[in-house]
Amino acid sequence: MTAESFKDGLTIQKEIFGEAFPQRALDRASPLARQYQEALVGFTFGEVWKRETFSRAERSLVTCAMLIALGRPDQLRTHTKGALNNGVPKEKLVELCIHALAYCGAPLAGTAFQAVMDELQKAGLEPVPTLPALTAEVKK
Secondary structure, rough: OHHHHHHHHHHHHHHHHHOOOHHHHHHOHHHHHHHHHHHHHHHHHHHHHOOOOHHHHHHHHHHHHHHHHOOHHHHHHHHHHHHHHHOOHHHHHHHHHHHHHOOHHHHHHHHHHHHHHHHHOOOOOOOOOOOOOOOOHOOO
């Protein structure tokens, strides 16, 4: 990894996830951990995400699909935000979860669907469900 890859990766990561996200990880890193962060940013974003074969929206969908299959809902939440920033419509993110239902199974797809829906709700793109008030009928 080169200094240029790291610089390019940091720029791309900030464009996808916002200014604060990558900077927070770097600021929290000890000198030893910073080596890992620099390698991650330089390779993943400065080399792989920089490639032009996939658009950023396509790359976001591929990444989300892999995270669903690997059962990584925390990373999926982050990449759902990034996918939205990269122009992926919310309907495609939900469709990805439906597709994962067929190929990854209900437990992984269900966990992924909940993570995606949570992020869509946080972004104001889906209503937050409200629980009905307890009525006398429900209390019985």
